[in-house]
Amino acid sequence: MALNYIWMAFFLLAFAIAFVKWAFLGDAEILKLLVDGIFKSANDGFDISLKLVGIMSLFLGFMKIGEKAGAINFLSRLVAPFFSKLFPEVPKNHPATGHMMMNFSANLLGLDNAATPFGIKAMESLQELNPDKNTASNSQLMFLILHASGLTLIPVSVMAMRASVKPAAANPTDIFVPCMIVTFAATMAALLIVSFRQKIRLFQPVILAWIGGISVLIATLVWYLTTLDQRSLEIFSSTLSSGIILLIFLAFLLGGWRKKINMFDAFVEGAKSGFEIAVRIIPYLIAMLVAISVLRNSGVFGYITEGFRHLFTLLGMNTDFVEALPTAFMKPLSGAGARGMMVDAMNTYGADSFIGRLSSIFQGTSDTTFYVVAVYFGAVSIKNTRYAIPVMLLADLAGVITAIAVGYLFFH
Numbered sequence: 324m325a326l327n328y329i330w331m332a333f334f335l336l337a338f339a340i341a342f343v344k345w346a347f348l349g350d351a352e353i354l355k356l357l358v359d360g361i362f363k364s365a366n367d368g369f370d371i372s373l374k375l376v377g378i379m380s381l382f383l384g385f386m387k388i389g390e391k392a393g394a395i396n397f398l399s400r401l402v403a404p405f406f407s408k409l410f411p412e413v414p415k416n417h418p419a420t421g422h423m424m425m426n427f428s429a430n431l432l433g434l435d436n437a438a439t440p441f442g443i444k445a446m447e448s449l450q451e452l453n454p455d456k457n458t459a460s461n462s463q464l465m466f467l468i469l470h471a472s473g474l475t476l477i478p479v480s481v482m483a484m485r486a487s488v489k490p491a492a493a494n495p496t497d498i499f500v501p502c503m504i505v506t507f508a509a510t511m512a513a514l515l516i517v518s519f520r521q522k523i524r525l526f527q528p529v530i531l532a533w534i535g536g537i538s539v540l541i542a543t544l545v546w547y548l549t550t551l552d553q554r555s556l557e558i559f560s561s562t563l564s565s566g567i568i569l570l571i572f573l574a575f576l577l578g579g580w581r582k583k584i585n586m587f588d589a590f591v592e593g594a595k596s597g598f599e600i601a602v603r604i605i606p607y608l609i610a611m612l613v614a615i616s617v618l619r620n621s622g623v624f625g626y627i628t629e630g631f632r633h634l635f636t637l638l639g640m641n642t643d644f645v646e647a648l649p650t651a652f653m654k655p656l657s658g659a660g661a662r663g664m665m666v667d668a669m670n671t672y673g674a675d676s677f678i679g680r681l682s683s684i685f686q687g688t689s690d691t692t693f694y695v696v697a698v699y700f701g702a703v704s705i706k707n708t709r710y711a712i713p714v715m716l717l718a719d720l721a722g723v724i725t726a727i728a729v730g731y732l733f734f735h
Contacts, residue, residue: 326696326700326708326712329712330610330611330614333614333615333617333618334614334617336618336621336623337357337617337618337620337621337623338357338617338621340621340622340623340626341353341354341357341617341621344621344622353621353622356620357616357617357620357621360616360617360619360620361613361616361617363616364609364612364613364615364616365609365612365613367612368605368608368609368610368611368612368613369605369609371608371612372601372602372604372605372608373601375439375597375600375601375604376597376598376601377597378439378440378597379439379440379443379596379597379598379600379601380594380595380597380598381440381594381597382437382440382441382597383440383444383593383594383596383597383600384589384590384591384592384593384594384597385571385572385575385590385593386422386440386441386444386575386593387589387590387592387593387594388575388576388578388579388584388586388589388590388593389571389574389575389578389579390418390593391579391582391584391589392575392578392579392581392582392584393578393582394421394574394575394578395418395421395422395425396416396418396421397421398420398421398424398425399416399417399418399419399420399421399424400416401424402420402421402424403415403416403420404529404533405529405530405533406420406423406424408523408527408529408530409465409514409518409523409530410423410462410465410466411523412452412460412461412462413449413452413462414452417448417452418448419445419448419449419451419452419462422441422442422444422445422448423445423466425437425441425445425571426438426441426442426444426445426466426470427469427470427474428567429441429567430442430470430473430474430475430690431474431475437568437571438470439698440597442466442467442470442699443600443698443699443702445466446463446466446467446699446700446702446703447702447703449462449463449466450463450703450705456703456704456705457704457705457706457707458705458706458707458709459700459705459707459708459709459711461521463703463705464517464521464709464710464711464714465517465521467695467696467699467700467711468513468516468517468711468714468715468718469510469513469514469517470690470695470699471513471689471690471692471695471696471715471718472506472509472510472512472513472689472690472715472718472722473506473509473510473688473689473690474506474507474509474510475502475503475506475687475688478498478499478502478683478686478687478688480662481498481502481665481683481686481687482495482496482498482499482556483495484662484665484666484669484683484686485498485669485674485679485683488666488669488670488674489670490673490674491674492669492674492675492679493675495674496556497680497733498680498683498684498687499548499556499687500545500549500733501680501684501726501729501730501733502683502684502687502688503541503545504725504729505684505687505688505722505725505726505729506687506688506689506722507538507541508721508722508725509688509689509718509719509721509722509725510718512717512718512721512722513714513715513717513718513721516714516717516718517714520710520714600702603701603702603704604697604698604701604702606701607697607698607700607701608694608697608698608701610697611693611694611696611697612657612697615656615657615660615693618656619653619656619657619660624649624652624653627648627652628645628646628648628649628652631645631648632645641731643677643678643735644677644678644681644727644730644731646668646671646672646678647668647677647678647681647682647685647730649664649668650664650665650668650682650685650686651685651723651726654685654686654689654691654719655689655691655692655693655715655716655719656691656692656693657691657693657694658691658694661685661686661691662686664682664686665682665683665685665686668682669682669683677730677734677735680730680733680734681726681727681730681734684726684729684730685723685726688722688726689718689719689722692712692715692716692719693712695715696708696711696712696715
């Protein structure tokens with residue numbers, strides 16, 4: 324029901340603001356702007372879903388080969404000691420464990436094209452275990468909230484944007500360490516909150532060992548990346564991303580060859596579900612994008628930003644960060660919208676300004692909460708998302724607060 328109330332609130336708030344602008348402030352264009360935005364967002368939702376068909380079919384086809392070759396089961400056994408503690412409802416060595424691990428790995432490396440198909444496959448596997456098909460299970464909530472926290476090692480797209488604006492950033496890669504710190508903090512916040520809600524004890528040797536090991540691995544890789552210049556970093560990240568995808572495909576094919584399965588038929592069997600899933604999420608995605616559109620076009624974000632500026636001024640706090648907040652506000656709602664806010668901030672204040680860098684950090688951390696909810700829950704027809712959105716937004720808030728602190732520490 325939370326999603327229902329939030330969705331309705333978006334419309335009511337946007338319509339109320341638009342009415343005040345039209346009736347009392349003489350803004351004759353506001354109503355047309357809202358209607359045009361609604362139609363555009365509906366078309367965008369349909370286009371996005373169709374564009375997912377190719378990518379979904381490709382990865383789900385190879386995923387089916389991996390399943391029949393036993394690769395997913397192997398990965399499930401590998402991470403079972405850790406995941407069995409975080410996902411106690413998932414049976415030992417269940418394929419969902421492997422699917423989730425592949426999604427988290429793709430997310431970490433910034434492989435968005437791979438992360439979505441792997442994540443949807445994980446949700447489908449978890450849905451098989453879900454006793455109430457209309458309500459999100461604890462395992463689905465834990466998985467999706469951790470996914471939405473967006474733990475990413477190298478924010479490649481943000482660095483590319485910083486290099487492409489005019490004038491370009493002197494060092495487009497200078498925000499990747501702050502992004503890593505912030506996204507790690509958001510992920511830890513998400514893990515702590517969900518574990519508290521689900522009464523999962525985190526202070527267990529297995530969990531502490533895995534989290535500690537992952538932290539050391541990430542810290543070591545971050546240290547290595549800081550020793551590279553911009554060009555070397557770009558080559559390394561591109562090679563790593565492409566290499567991981569090709570390695571996954573090759574491993575599945577070799578496994579299929581070893582098991583002597585008909586890999587072409589397996590690929591076709593898996594690819595068929597890509598189209599079905601893309602069609603299934605169309606209404607969910609359109610509903611969410613239309614609601615976000617009216618909220619954005621009504622001017623709500625401008626009022627929220629000014630409200631925060633006034634509040635922080637009254638509290639005697641430094642308000643230099645306020646101009647970067649629109650990117651943070653937009654990120655849970657729309658990835659494209661947040662990207663536009665970031666570019667606008669860099670064009671207005673400069674890519675190397677405090678606002679330009681802080682906007683880049685906001686853009687490089689966390690995922691698009693409402694898009695994730697629409698796509699992943701829509702793929703398995705979950706209607707009751709329970710506490711997913713509030714916890715995701717709390718993790719986003721933890722990321723925003725950390726980003727501001729890190730931004731001041733590194734660049735102010």
